[in-house]
Amino acid sequence: MAAVEMSPHPMEEYFSEQGVLSRMEGFEFRPQQLQIAMRVWDLLHSPIPGTLAIEAPTGIGKSFALLVPSLLWATENDRTVLLLTAGHALQGQLVNKDIPLLGEFLPRPFRFGTLKGRTNYLCLRRSAELEKGGFLAFGDEGATSVKILRWSRTTETGDLSELELPETHPVLERIAASREGCLGRFCPMKSECFLQKLTLQAQNWHLIVTNYHLFFSHLDGGRRPFPVHFDAVLCDEAHRIPEAARSSATRSASPERFRKILSANHLSDLNKAFRNLDLPAEKLAEGWQAAVRGVERVFGRLALLSREESVFRQPLTGLRQDLEGGVEVLAGELERFVSRTVGGEQQQEVAEGFAVASQLVEALEDLRWCLDVVDYPRWATWWDGNQIQSTPVLAGASVREALASMEDVPLVCTSATLTVGEEFRFWEKESGISPSETLVLDSPFDLPTQMSIWVIDLGQRVTDNGYDAKASRVIEKMCDANGGRTLVLCSSKRLMRAVSARLKAKEREYRLLCQGEAPKEELLEAFRSDETSVLVGSLSFREGIDIPGDGLTQVILDRIPFPHPEDPIVRARRDLEGKETFIQSTLPMSRLFLRQAFGRLIRRKTDAGRVVILDGRALQREDWGIFQDFPGVPVKRVRLVPTP
Template identity: 30%
Template sequence: MSASPADLLGADGPLARTLERFAPRESQQRMADAVGAAMGDGETLVVEAGTGVGKTFGYLVPALLHGGKVLLSTGTRNLQDQLYHKDLPLVRRALGVHARIALLKGRANYLCPHRLALAVAEGRQLEPRLRQPLAQVQAWAERTRSGDIAELQGLGEDAEIWPRVTSTTDNCLGTDCPEYDRCCVAQARRRAQEADVVVINHHLLMADLALREEGFAELLPSADAFVLDEAHQLPDVAGSFFGTTVSARQLVDLSRDCLAELVREAPDVPELRTRADALGDGVKAFRLVLGGGLERRAWEAVADRDEVQTGLEELETALRELAEGMEAVADRAKGLESCARRARDHLQRLQRFRDPPSDEVPWYETWTRTFALHLTPLDVASVFAQRRAACASAWVFTSATLSVDGRFDHFNRRMGLGRPRELLLDSPFDYANQARVYLPRPMPEPNAPGFTRAVVDTALPLIRANPGGTFLLFTSLRALREAAELLAQGLQDRELLVQGNGPRGLLLERFREAGNAVLLGSHSFWEGVDVRGDALSCVVIDRLPFAAPGDPVLEARMAAIRERGGNPFRDLQLPQAVIALKQGAGRLIRDSHDQGVLILCDPRIQTKSYGKIFMKSLPPMGRVSGPQEVIRFLQEGA
């Protein structure tokens, strides 16, 4: 096919002829040509495509035409499914091309027949609460072809049974597994190896790039081109995968798997079962010395406490003794050999955590019963650049929110991209007529005790007057819960939906159906939410989304910037907050027919000099100066 990607997306192109409601967009055509050129030249391209550009088709058309192997990486599994099951087949059919497509998720998304057999073999030793879910998995396992756990509608993706019947990098036996011929992960990878276009996600991509450095076999097939959608998420995802983690769950799983393998393969060595139990006991004891509650802190905050050091030493001793014991019987069976290797790997990670390199940040987090110890790189730029250089491929990074004040410097620097090709495409929507922004005054400072009440008092009459639905987006769960209590008292005639009171997807479904509901959300609702029409005509944001103070990784990165003579606020905190605000504000206008009001309650956007940077980074919405103008626009439009 000799036509350019832009031609194919034009008014006389195949997509306009075959797809209902397809509207040619000049910005989408520019993006498609730029992506195609970057793929053809093996170059790196960074594209910000504002809401309404149609960036998905803007990269799918050149990807399907490329002729080589293309990996499409998205931010979430939901977006993966959307691309693979809907968008790709639609565009492929319209173009009349025969490119083979495949979907590849992380191994935790696929049933492991071997671990299912182990769980079934536990019989009455299996926790009673897991027996019914296990029976559901067994019945589904008989009929599934892909083994993708998303198929089983009766169980949520966070169901407790899934870690028992799926594998991890740690516990997978690979080609030595007795069920390897039925391995769902291996089958998915084979399909990916044979495909022209493979849909993956950022977590899988980063996991693969990290494993390449460690010398293990690549999870992903080598590709001629990578397209990374929702690329604004990449710096944080990269940080988690290029670091090191030792968690209570990993160690408990190891203890449980050792016990299961010892009962089957080495029943004559009961002393090793005692060592496996000792590791489990050590995990519980160490969780207790870390203190109660939910915490996310720098390791130095507790490292000097005697009980913490003692607990860590005892945990290391238990892990070492288990590793040595499992190595003594490892030649009896592959399962025992795998457990021995895992124990040794965890021991090395724990020792690395106790004596971390200077360019990594040690920190920990606790939940009710578990914990995780992390080492996170201070800077992922150099690491990511090295991994990327090992793949002689074209790289396309795209999102609706990559620029700050019209520049890509912040993103390019964080990802170590050097000087890539760049393309900034504004939204084609008519924001001047479709949207208004309201900066209420006077408002107390965000740290003032009555700030959240002031936000609710400001929003409540506007919510009541709004014929459509309203989002209230918060930067903290504490503020969200306080606002929910206040709104429950003052809002009787609208359905009030609150994050945490149900699955995210169900809350959004109810919000769309209601037409005039009120939804309160924190971080997970600031992006990836698409509600069109009158069901969402007002978005209220409580404060500018600066990262929470005290975050251990952020604090360490700020200190490193200061040591280099930089300005942490200018170089890190402000750009990240601008990108986050653009994501939240982007929930408002999702269609060329949408109308709505964005309400920014943080007074700093008006009183601080950096407020101008936030405003310049938002779409060019009209300004309203008072609540009556807001109500008039919500009820009458432009």
């Protein structure tokens, strides 16, 4: 019988040892990369749109494995693919480097670009106000305003990052194209508006690179659909989906937000708009002042709450009455105004008044939602000293609602950490995504020979007196013994301060870098470039650090990273799930955090090092399976010698 000849998979043409991409500088054949590319290709060409979840270790060229099949599919069928990432840094790297590079190797040209959130772009109408009666000064005699206005005449994108101003510069808030205050189709500058032009251009792209925050902020139950049609979605760092969806669904209200909306300028805008429509405005100023007082009363009372009283389970009826008493007259006036403006073509003055009214109505709705403590414990509501906020405890419902409107869109989710105990169940529950196919790829590293885990039992609980001092002492010893080259991930800011104070107390052979003493990017750059340095930070540093070689040979955690039991979301979740919550969410979440933290250590085949965890429970509580995700990695119990 003649042998059956299998035709090669289309992706082998690109990712095999002699494939098209082998001509790319630095290309290495990686079977895992080929495997991902084949599965993505198959999914996109399947007649039934499915959802593919892939757990793949870092360092195997995941981005190209997603991009090549997607771009080939999009250009062949004139489709649009949405690539979602977790942040602007990765968006920039893809759009400025990786995607243009791929363009040199693919057979057909393609159009692509990046979409960021609205506040990353210049609003031409608002920026014109920098010049009203002289240049607005920010302690610089108007130099920044002049710079911005000059730039606004030459920039092609209106992307505010081109200005290279510090992220917190007050001018950015005044000129950003935020949704609040945008006149939309009534804007006299709409034909030149950067945002509108960009959205129009994007309709024509094969690939749109954007971030989760923007994506989810548009998919709130289909009420404000994403501004560009798309045919497939690729999610990078998909472990971030639950948090991104939760943060987009969060509703909040702060004195600061109301102070900005209830400003004298806005009252004057509304007055003009009322006059323009021949509406009597006598009650407007009176209602405005009453609203200012009502809102102040509400936030004044919130500010008096103790920490324990600041997490809410019941509606805040008294505060709600205070609010309604204050805003009643104004709400009536706004209703009258809005009912006259809806639908028709507007003059600019009326449109400006309408924008103010909409902002105020939205802010009041958010404040009412929070004060009503809606749907506890599915939603957690609390006052954090600056704002009252309400957030869904399980983000999965919001994601499911969003995805329901894109049933026929293929979806690929990838991350280095999606599984717990080799199962996707936890991520599925948290993200609300039910994959039709899954793929778990092995690490390219030999972890059992490249790393070890040391467990040191401090014999104290984190709440015990003397915990910070003891933990700091042990961390100091471990850093000294390792000659620096250590990432210390602390469970509290208090411990972080104690560790850095201890390490600073005497001259060391290594440089000490501490979270909060410089911007994160600066700290990471210093940590990368100074091989023996020690970086002390909170658990948030468990991601985004990539230091191959001898620069990072030790990662220390002071405890298993369980979330704080008094965190409002954790408390609400306990009320929602009862004692099951530990097994269902707390433990798997901590195991994922550990995988992310441990993942900092081994970045190349030649790396070696150890993880140190100062929490005896990691070994005592075998039922927690803390180290199950690191099969074969040697675990060593280290006993402390009692100090005399």
